[in-house]
Amino acid sequence: xxxxxxxxxxxxxxxxxxxxxxxxxxxxxxxxxxxxxxxxxxxxxxxxxxxxxxxxxxxxxxxxxxxxxxxxxxxxxxxxxxxxxxxxxxxxxxxxxxxxxxxxxxxxxxxxxxxxxxxxxxxxxxxxxxxxxxxxxxxxxxxxxxxxxxxxxxxxxxxxxxxxxxxxxxxxxxxxxxxxxxxxxxxxxxxxxxxxxxxxxxxxxxxxxxxxxxxxxxxxxxxxxxxxxxxxxxxxxxxxxxxxxxxxxxxxxxxxxxxxxxxxxxxxxxxxxxxxxxxxxxxxxxxxxxxxxxxxx
Numbered sequence: 332x333x334x335x336x337x338x339x340x341x342x343x344x345x346x347x348x349x350x351x352x353x354x355x356x357x358x359x360x361x362x363x364x365x366x367x368x369x370x371x372x373x374x375x376x377x378x379x380x381x382x383x384x385x386x387x388x389x390x391x392x393x394x395x396x397x398x399x400x401x402x403x404x405x406x407x408x409x410x411x412x413x414x415x416x417x418x419x420x421x422x423x424x425x426x427x428x429x430x431x432x433x434x435x436x437x438x439x440x441x442x443x444x445x446x447x448x449x450x451x452x453x454x455x456x457x458x459x460x461x462x463x464x465x466x467x468x469x470x471x472x473x474x475x476x477x478x479x480x481x482x483x484x485x486x487x488x489x490x491x492x493x494x495x496x497x498x499x500x501x502x503x504x505x506x507x508x509x510x511x512x513x514x515x516x517x518x519x520x521x522x523x524x525x526x527x528x529x530x531x532x533x534x535x536x537x538x539x540x541x542x543x544x545x546x547x548x549x550x551x552x553x554x555x556x557x558x559x560x561x562x563x564x565x566x567x568x569x570x571x572x573x574x575x576x577x578x579x580x581x582x583x584x585x586x587x588x589x590x591x592x593x594x595x596x597x598x599x600x601x602x603x604x605x606x607x608x609x610x611x612x613x614x615x616x617x618x619x620x621x622x623x624x625x626x627x628x
Contacts, residue, residue, distance in 0.1 A: 358386075440455055503531065
């Protein structure tokens with residue numbers, strides 16, 4: 332792997348993920364983090380000297396910081412150096428990247444998982460904005476670490492992220508908001524929940540117990556997130572209309588939804604069965620909730 336790297340935001344969760352990856356490859360890694368006084372948007376002489384020597388610079392920082400940093404960072408890099416962003420939204424950064432000098436490589440990466448889970452078996456979206464040998468070297472390093480690298484354009488990335496993240500989170504959060512309106516308790520639900528409901532409860536717990544800024548960014552920053560939420564509202568209306576129209580229309584709806592999964596339907600069905608079996612095995616080892624509300628112990 333390339334021998335000298337700078338990771339801006341290297342003390343954060345995503346930054347740490349890349350610091351560990353690059354260090355394990357044998358690279359010399361310099362961490363430039365705002366918590367330590369480094370300003371990647373206006374590099375001082377010491378940081379500028381590090382950037383000038385770097386083969387790879389990773390911007391593991393929020394989008395506004397990455398947009399402000401791109402110009403100053405690119406200006407001091409050596410020809411052939413690679414700048415990597417880890418943003419969850421790519422379109423605006425990609426537009427800004429068109430103004431960057433052509434002898435610098437540009438690569439967008441988005442680990443589509445919580446950094447604490449690590450790379451093995453996890454998807455990483457890759458948006459090549461200006462490819463070259465260092466780009467391929469880093470992508471090979473990710474593959475070697477067990478990541479599933481998926482190459483997409485910036486626009487396609489944001490559309491897919493809206494569907495896979497913004498829509499998913501919106502569905503889970505809407506499920507939680509609906510539960511709050513139904514006069515039931517978590518203990519009652521835990522006592523009776525079938526596997527699909529328990530799965531949604533687990534997803535709700537993960538999101539509601541997570542960092543609000545992360546989930547806010549998913550819903551607010553992606554230019555296609557509002558379209559995804561509109562589609563969720565439309566989907567609920569479609570379901571209500573099918574139920575109101577009768578069983579035949581409801582059956583037609585399920586048939587149409589099977590086509591959404593296409594040839595992947597059996598595989599996802601098998602995955603669901605394995606998940607539910609794991610739930611059952613875990614549940615057998617836990618102390619069950621005693622009774623539903625209103626019953627004696």
